[in-house]
Amino acid sequence: MARVIIGMDPHKRSATIEVVNDREKVLAQGRFGTDTDGYQAMLALGRQYKERLWAVEGCNGIGRHIAQRLVADGETVVDVPAKLSARARMFATGQGRKTDPVDAHSVAVVALRTEGLRQVTVDDAGVALRLLVDRRDNLGRSRTDTINRLHQLLLELLPGGAKKFLSAPQARALLNTVRPRDIVGRTRRQLASELITELASIDKKIKAANTQLTELVEATGSNLLGLNGIGPSGAARLIGDVGDIHRFASRGHFASWNGTAPIDASSGDQQRHRLSRAGNRRINRVLHIMAIVQLRNDTEGRDYYRRKLAAGKTSMEAMRALKRRLSDLVYKQMIKDAGAGETGPGGQVGATLQSSAASSIPTAGTSEQSLPGPANTQPRTPFLAAS
Numbered sequence: 001m002a003r004v005i006i007g008m009d010p011h012k013r014s015a016t017i018e019v020v021n022d023r024e025k026v027l028a029q030g031r032f033g034t035d036t037d038g039y040q041a042m043l044a045l046g047r048q049y050k051e052r053l054w055a056v057e058g059c060n061g062i063g064r065h066i067a068q069r070l071v072a073d074g075e076t077v078v079d080v081p082a083k084l085s086a087r088a089r090m091f092a093t094g095q096g097r098k099t100d101p102v103d104a105h106s107v108a109v110v111a112l113r114t115e116g117l118r119q120v121t122v123d124d125a126g127v128a129l130r131l132l133v134d135r136r137d138n139l140g141r142s143r144t145d146t147i148n149r150l151h152q153l154l155l156e157l158l159p160g161g162a163k164k165f166l167s168a169p170q171a172r173a174l175l176n177t178v179r180p181r182d183i184v185g186r187t188r189r190q191l192a193s194e195l196i197t198e199l200a201s202i203d204k205k206i207k208a209a210n211t212q213l214t215e216l217v218e219a220t221g222s223n224l225l226g227l228n229g230i231g232p233s234g235a236a237r238l239i240g241d242v243g244d245i246h247r248f249a250s251r252g253h254f255a256s257w258n259g260t261a262p263i264d265a266s267s268g269d270q271q272r273h274r275l276s277r278a279g280n281r282r283i284n285r286v287l288h289i290m291a292i293v294q295l296r297n298d299t300e301g302r303d304y305y306r307r308k309l310a311a312g313k314t315s316m317e318a319m320r321a322l323k324r325r326l327s328d329l330v331y332k333q334m335i336k337d338a339g340a341g342e343t344g345p346g347g348q349v350g351a352t353l354q355s356s357a358a359s360s361i362p363t364a365g366t367s368e369q370s371l372p373g374p375a376n377t378q379p380r381t382p383f384l385a386a387s
Contacts, residue, residue, distance in 0.1 A: 020105070162174055224239070258279050
């Protein structure tokens, strides 16, 4: 443990720090700009203490730029989640007031008292994947917006409009059949032609982005693309956002992180669980798309979904159960790709041989309420496959 902790509340153009020792005594504090001069002054203040540890809030968000600069300069930096610093602030004196110095103090206290905080490393290929998949998602949203505007115009130009799924060549062929004579019709046709040109350009960029993402995913050695329902964007999002899969002690921890593990809402003799709205929503979306793809094809995932419906589950409940199984599947594959043995961190296996994550498609009925808990190295009684 470092002798001093330098807690930081970062912003775009400024950063507030507080230096505390192992007894939470404040040694120094200050507010610095994030320009070259301000950063160098802050770094000089921190380097006055030989054994130091920088604790930065939100290293995957607003604190990324300053954390990466510190790491590049040879400093040791840990990431403090905003939720942990908020809890420390609420239970501290001062009525929970939120100011930059208070936030910096809370970050330092969390780093001092909490074990297992993620150490920040220099950006790697995972960051490149995140940047590219963000660009791919933006292209997808742009395409949807362009298609919607094009459909609106074609509805005015063609009786009944055009079909729902429309490509640029198909739209061009339809538009060529229209020759309006009035000024309103000619204007609509002109705008529709421009939108078709934009659509063709976006489709070309999407194709190039998918090719680049596929190459980068394969270069990482990942086999996520071999899973039914995972495409280049989904695989890149998983690799980029998850990072080191070993930071999750079990598949239950991973499911809780991505929001597919239900939340216990039991009371008295009534045992029930409800949908979790927390977790990484980007990864949750990847799993949702994966489930939709499996439902549209003749897969064991669809069979599992139908078994849940036959057991009395609603369609939404069956979908949530399927996503929970797919989370186990992805965890198992990422553990395998990372070169793990039969057991993962904490002594737990990624999935038992009878579990849904043991094969390429979920087939068994392990507990739907797999919430993260203490690692258990004791052998478990295997679950029987669902009939």
